[in-house]
Amino acid sequence: MAMQETKIVGDSFQVGVRFQRYWDTSMAIAFFCGELGAGLFFVSFLFDFVPGMVTGMLITGVFKSYFHIAHMGVPMKSWRAILRPDRSWISRGLMAIVFYLGFGTVHVLNLSFDLETTLGLGTALGNLVQFLAAAAALVVMTYQGMAMSHSSAISLWNTALMPVSGLTYALTGGAVLTMVMGWNSLFAVTPEGLNNLATEVLLLLLVDAIVLASVVYSANNRSRGGQVSVSLLLSGIYRQPFLFLVVGTGLVLPALVLWLVPGNFIAALLAAATILAGYLTYRVLIFKAGVYEPMTSFRPSA
Amino acid sequence: MARYGMVFDLRRCIGCNACVIGCKQENSLPDGMFFTRTLSEEYGVYPAVNRVYIPTLCNHCEDAPCEKVCPSGATYTRDDGIVMVDADKCIGCGSCAVACPYDQRSQVDKDLLSHGLFGTDELTPFEKDGYQRFVPGTITKCDFCSERVDAGLDPACVVTCPTDARIFGDLDDPASKASTLIRERDGKPPMPELKTRPKVYYVD
Numbered sequence: 267m268a269m270q271e272t273k274i275v276g277d278s279f280q281v282g283v284r285f286q287r288y289w290d291t292s293m294a295i296a297f298f299c300g301e302l303g304a305g306l307f308f309v310s311f312l313f314d315f316v317p318g319m320v321t322g323m324l325i326t327g328v329f330k331s332y333f334h335i336a337h338m339g340v341p342m343k344s345w346r347a348i349l350r351p352d353r354s355w356i357s358r359g360l361m362a363i364v365f366y367l368g369f370g371t372v373h374v375l376n377l378s379f380d381l382e383t384t385l386g387l388g389t390a391l392g393n394l395v396q397f398l399a400a401a402a403a404l405v406v407m408t409y410q411g412m413a414m415s416h417s418s419a420i421s422l423w424n425t426a427l428m429p430v431s432g433l434t435y436a437l438t439g440g441a442v443l444t445m446v447m448g449w450n451s452l453f454a455v456t457p458e459g460l461n462n463l464a465t466e467v468l469l470l471l472l473v474d475a476i477v478l479a480s481v482v483y484s485a486n487n488r489s490r491g492g493q494v495s496v497s498l499l500l501s502g503i504y505r506q507p508f509l510f511l512v513v514g515t516g517l518v519l520p521a522l523v524l525w526l527v528p529g530n531f532i533a534a535l536l537a538a539a540t541i542l543a544g545y546l547t548y549r550v551l552i553f554k555a556g557v558y559e560p561m562t563s564f565r566p567s568a
Numbered sequence: 569m570a571r572y573g574m575v576f577d578l579r580r581c582i583g584c585n586a587c588v589i590g591c592k593q594e595n596s597l598p599d600g601m602f603f604t605r606t607l608s609e610e611y612g613v614y615p616a617v618n619r620v621y622i623p624t625l626c627n628h629c630e631d632a633p634c635e636k637v638c639p640s641g642a643t644y645t646r647d648d649g650i651v652m653v654d655a656d657k658c659i660g661c662g663s664c665a666v667a668c669p670y671d672q673r674s675q676v677d678k679d680l681l682s683h684g685l686f687g688t689d690e691l692t693p694f695e696k697d698g699y700q701r702f703v704p705g706t707i708t709k710c711d712f713c714s715e716r717v718d719a720g721l722d723p724a725c726v727v728t729c730p731t732d733a734r735i736f737g738d739l740d741d742p743a744s745k746a747s748t749l750i751r752e753r754d755g756k757p758p759m760p761e762l763k764t765r766p767k768v769y770y771v772d
Contacts, residue, residue, distance in 0.1 A: 339660015339705025419669030
């Protein structure tokens with residue numbers, strides 16, 4: 267068997283690289299909403315910031331669900347996706363979403379109405395509920411990457427970095443949204459918390475950049491299909507959105523804004539908008555640039 | 569119990585695509601959907617150029633990635649090794665399609681079933697009858713023509729092939745033609761590095 271060329275053959279009857287076409291933009295937005303919502307919940311959870319937790323659960327519960335159902339071929343049977351947690355990350359993820367929304371709601375109610383005292387339940391149960399909510403949110407941030415990393419023939423996805431990138435991007439988005447949402451409430455009484463969170467967002471942006479570079483590097487060194495994906499992102503049809511939106515707008519610009527204009531709400535708002543724009547573009551492009559490895563070549567050896 | 573598989577004899581395949589047409593007719597596949605394809609690959613430098621034809625279909629892997637990721641239990645493996653999709657259980661999430669390393673799954677888009685092979689919105693009686701086997705929105709794929717296999721027949725692509733380039737048989741039976749070819753001509757599965765243990769082999 268000899269080396270093959272890495273031409274993109276589309277739907278033709280030729281040996282070569284084919285785009286994955288089953289997970290579309292709707293699915294990418296669902297992934298984005300799932301991770302962002304869980305990230306916002308998790309960071310807000312660390313600050314006991316109820317509006318952030320509620321918004322996070324709404325983003326996940328409403329928008330992620332909507333875009334998943336929009337993608338689903340048979341939406342009325344979507345409930346069946348929970349049936350095989352023994353083998354499918356989609357099933358595990360769906361269970362995590364149920365736990366995250368369920369325990370998250372109970373935790374928010376507990377924080378808002380002090381259910382522990384009102385109902386005489388004690389703190390142990392409240393601690394258990396909040397632990398389960400936070401743990402489930404962490405699973406929601408990572409399971410989509412786990413599901414993608416099981417696609418062995420799509421080298422761009424087939425890496426342990428996929429769940430890591432989901433986690434770091436989710437935490438970045440969650441942190442910057444918590445910062446903006448709590449600017450005049452949560453952080454009005456604890457300004458040092460605001461400074462700490464801004465620093466953490468900067469650090470998370472650095473981690474995002476490292477993870478993104480690692481995803482690109484590992485795909486490029488993994489296989490011919492991975493090289494095609496990377497060339498699509500760096501020099502091909504997705505070059506402009508990848509470099510301009512994902513890297514420039516999503517990582518570099520917000521880092522500069524937060525670093526050069528600290529303590530300014532408008533700057534923080536701009537940073538949040540650019541981070542989310544870059545994050546969403548990253549999610550869409552990872553799907554669009556995913557290609558199947560070319561079929562084994564059976565041309566006779568020279 | 570048999571363990572069905574298929575062997576492609578690359579010396580015999582002439583790239584006529586009769587198997588593709590036979591498959592489409594047997595399975596009433598709508599426009600643009602294929603359960604099998606004969607891929608071609610050119611190589612060499614003019615004037616010393618050549619072309620090889622590589623038939624492909626679902627490899628009915630022993631360790632099927634599509635089955636492992638299916639969240640609804642729709643994808644399953646029969647006792648005879650044929651990997652199936654239960655359309656009544658499939659939710660159309662597409663996770664099997666992105667997990668299949670061989671890109672051998674098809675989504676039954678609703679639009680596909682609304683127009684016929686002749687490019688009109690009016691379906692022929694053949695198409696009307698045949699399209700009933702599909703559930704819109706679900707994922708479908710080659711099942712080695714399981715209904716024919718259950719009736720003791722070979723898959724449609726195998727009986728259509730004019731050069732006997734496709735050989736179907738029991739891989740557990742050392743005397744079957746498929747097993748003999750794999751043994752004697754060093755049959756190779758596609759993309760063995762992925763360790764999916766396909767039940768489809770190529771001999772050249």
